[in-house]
Each structure stands twice: as C-alpha cells, then as structure tokens.
Amino acid sequence: MKRNVGKVVEYLPFLGIVAVICTTSWLAGRSSLAGRPSLVRTPVRR
Amino acid sequence: MSQTDVRMDGSAETRADREATPGSAGGRRERLVTHRERADSYYGRPVLNEPTWKDHDIAAYLFLGGLAGASSTLAAAAELTGRPGLARASKVGALGALGGSLYCLIHDLGRPERFLNMLRVFKVTSPMSVGTWILTGYGPQAGAAAATDMTGLFPGLGRAATVGAGLAGTALATYTAALISDTAVPVWHEAYREMPFLFAGSAAASAGGLGMLAAPLAEAAPARRAALLGTAVECVAASRMERRLGPVGEPLRRSRLLRLGEALSLAGALAGVTVARRSRVAAMAAGAALLAGSACTRFGIFHAGMESANDPKYTVQPQRRRLAKKRAERELA
Amino acid sequence: MAFDLDEHLNGNRVGFFTDTSICIGCKACEVACKEWNHVPEDGLDFTGMSYDNTVGLSADTWRHVAFVEQRTPMGRQEPGVGDMDFRWLMSSDVCKHCTHAACLDVCPTGSLFRTEYGTVVVQEDVCNGCGYCVPACPFGVIGKRETTGVAAKCTMCYDRLPAGEEPACAKTCPTDSIQFGDLDELRERADRRLRQVQEAGMTSARLYGRDPDDGVGGMGAFFLLLDEPEVYGLPPDPVVTTRDLPSMWRHVGMAAAGLLAGIAVTAWRRR
Incomplete structure (x- = not known):
C-alpha cells in the first residue's frame, strides 16, 4: 500500500505540470477574446 | 610500461603458468554427449545495464518537449494566418510545457546543480548535447513570444520570436527520437527510422489537442486539422515500426499503454473534426483526450524500451541472427 | 569512422587481454580493483548463481568474475562427478575501452574522455549524472553511482599508468589470466595463445573483441573465451x-x- 502511494506521488509533478499548462493556456485563449464578444458564445457559421 | 609476466627466473624457455592448456590432459571416460541447449544469457541476466532514466521524468519530457515544440509551430502558423486567439493559447501552452521540460530534465540528473555543464561542449554525436543547444536556442524565443503576446509590448520582436520559436520547435519536437534511439536499448535503437515520425505526429496531435482545448472555436480549425494529421502520422509510424522490428518489436505490440494512446488520440482527433467544431465542451474533451493519448504513447514507447533492455533475448538473438547472416554471406562470396 | 585510434596514438594504446582459459575464479581482481579505486561496497547478496555474488558490471563493480556451470566435457578432463560431464567456465569481465566508445560519444558534458593511453575515463567532477552513457553501452558496463549521482566505470587504473605500474587487477592476477600491456603486442600474444589452446583440444576457444573491424572497432580489453560470448553475459555482436x-x-x-x-x-x- 505504502509503495503504491509512493509511486503515485512520483507522477504528481508531471500531472501538476500538465494541469498548469492546460489552465494557463485556456485562460490565455479566453483573454484573447476580450473586446471581441462576437466570438465568445457562438462560432461563426457561414 | 610494466607488463604482466610471472616468470621468476626471466628465462624465455621456461613455460609460464599462463601457457597451461586446459583440458589437454586427463582420462575422461567416454560418455554420450547429451544434446546441449544453447544458453541465451548468463543466468537470465540482461546484457545491458538498465537505463537510470525514470519514466516520470524522461517519458514526461518526451511528451512535454513535443507539446512545447509543436505548439510553438502551431502558434507561428496561427499568428501568420490571423488567428490571434489560437496563437496566444499555443504560445502560453508552449512556455508552460518548456518549463515542465526543464523541470523534468534537471530533476532526472544525478547532480542537478551541474546541469549547466552541458553547455561546456557541443557534440553532434550526442543527441542530448544537441538537444541542450536546441533548448537554449528555443527557450528564450518561446519565452519572448509568450511574454510579448500577453503584454502587447514590442510587437515586432514578438513576431520574430514567434517565427523563430516555431522553427526551432520542429527540432525540439523531433530530436528526442534521436535521443532515445541513440542507445543500445533494442526497441529504441532498432526503431530509429520510424521514431522521429511517430514523435512528430504525436507532438502535432498534442499541440492540436491543446489548441482545441484552449483556443476559441472559431480559430481552432488549424488545431483540429493538426490533431487529425498528427494522429494519422503517429498511427502509421507506430504500425510500421511494430511490423518492421519483427521479434524485437514484441514489447511494442504487447504494450497496453500504446494501444490506449492510439485509441485516445484517434477518438480525440475524430471528435475534433466532427462534434468539436460546434461545441466548446466537446472541443475541450477532445483536446484532453489528444493530450492524454500523446502522453500514453510516449510512456508506452519508454516502457517498451525498458522491457527490451531488461530481457537478454532482445539483445542477444538479433545479434546472433546478424552474425549468422554475415557468416552466410561470407561463405557465399 | 575514418578516425583510426591505433594510428592516432602511435602505438601507445594499452589494453587488457583476459585469457579466461586459465582463470581460476579467485576474484582477486575484483578485490584489488575495489581497494585501489575506492569503489564502494554494493550489496552483500547471496544470488545462488554458482560462486558469483557480484552479478555483473556496474558503477560499483569494475571487475566481475563470471562462473558458468555446464554439463559439457572440458577436453580430456575427467570431472569426477559421477556419470556426468561437467565444466566450469570462469571469466573476469571488465570495461572494454572500445575504439568506438558509445558512452564517450553520447556524453553531453564531455565528462567521458579518451586518454593518451587510448582508454576511456569518466571525470567525476564534470559528470552531472544525466545517465545517457548507461543505456548507450552495448555491454552493460557503465552505471550511475547511487551515492554520488555520477557515472562510474573502470579507468584501467589511469592513476597507475603514468608511474609505469600496471592496473591493480592485472598486477594481482595469480595465473596471468588478466594480462596488461601494449595492445598490438597483446593481440599477437592472443593469436598465439588461441592456436595453442585450440591445438590442445579446446576447439571452441575463440577471441572476443580482438578484431579491429568489429562493431565497436576492436576493444581495448579483449578476451579468449571457451564458449559463445552470450554464455558469459557478453553480447555476441556488439555495435556502437x-x-x-x-x-x-x-x-x-x-x-x-x-x-x-x-x-x-x-x-x-x-x-
């Protein structure tokens, strides 16, 4: 049991890094929409 | 230079102990020589020493380096085609992945405080040395690209850094294939022809996934197409690799992580070009699946290599076949 | 691979010729190596692999004596273990100091270098422990030392050579199974020895690593073996x-x- 916990802990930095990347990237993608509300909800359809 | 010589009297005629001939004397009773099975190894011990690399550092780095590099390339393409939202999301993602890469690389060193020692030489024979210099060239540009985009300062410099990081990013995303192939680990070494394409495909798929996850729907078309193209290349390269390697490819064909990676990537890529074009939630789910799929692929490749290093048959049997082939060719000639 | 190491060194290249046919498995080489080079203890395990409890070469084992037990006759010898053929093969393994050394090629810090004697040595104070040399070595020789975090392997006693002393293992070997000297001379000696052993009835004898045209360009430490290399845990056709x-x-x-x-x-x- 303890060994399994230790193994999971080893992967936490990696999972944390991926979570941080996704969050910051998502926030950056959202921030680019500021001032262009037409893009926020519905995609442009042609 | 002194040399080994056990003769005490210095006489050349005296037969030295080292001239003893084993098995030359004695009265062996005649016995039937029973059929001998050819030993494959020494007590089943691996021939190679197990790589000291840990999957949560090096397999993670293979993934993060690919994500960073391909994201920068995607960001440059998005910026040059007038998609600022996708460009910004990809630049910020690339910078984060670069930070993660550096953390993993330095964390894996036995003496992390000496990581700068890698900048004392440039060796084209060492993919790790080449990679260090690729990171040194890529890192500041990726940083500048993200920083100028977020702050709006120095747009000219930002444009140059974006393009520079986009070009250097292709090297960062693919050199890691040479990094692991340039070892004696049977699966990694033998797969060196397909590995760069597999890694390039996997990197494009993950960058596309991140773009889908983070960029506005209206701008994410390149990310969706990159994910689809990347996944296709990755799957083709992987199946070619598995077939061409023959018996050495066994650990690859057995790998459940690789199968899971392919399934996640395919699901994400197909969802990307269908439902994720309209729904933001579906796009985020497809992007996450693509990221997870790429990570599974890298971990799968890493573990298949470790498995082949730890079993002597993957080292010994191909070499025996190579020797037999050489002998046969010599006899024909 | 246009670079010819033997030519470059002007005949100054030294090496080991390990004649396993006269190895008696005393492990004096392992001990002498550990003592001279201050190689730390790396586990006192009972493996059950014949008399071998050191298992293989690593960061903390620079000489390793292999013990192979086979139900095969050894020439005309009567083993005296009932109605069974039996032979014991013993061999002292060591870093091969390859002409084309993968560990040296892939080292990203330049910590591994080629000495003026043609040997390959790790500079402990430069190595940052990236571990690339470990999977690069086709023989499984070099390793990363847990206690210091840096790579370590046989130096062919780089510190003894300038004083005109032979390496500790060769010095201590009581049967001259480990012979040290000028590599060209050792190769000639090995050829003579191979003929002698084969004429005496051991037709399975062969030289391993003597050929400068092999996949690593010839080894600075080569061997006379009595069976296939893989029996001793050596790769049959190593390639850099x-x-x-x-x-x-x-x-x-x-x-x-x-x-x-x-x-x-x-x-x-x-x-």
Missing part, C-alpha cells in the same frame, strides 16, 4: 550505437521538415 546516428539525424530532419509543412498546411485554409 552512434554508427547509425547519421541516419538517425537524417530521419529527424525529414520528420522536422514534415512537421513544419504539415502544420503550415493545416493553417493554410481560412476555415
């Missing part, structure tokens, strides 16, 4: 991994160009 590196870089270049072109194409269309 960097031999394929030019092709690897070409494939990487193609993949990088493909990645650039692919992403450019995906962004080309407006929608």
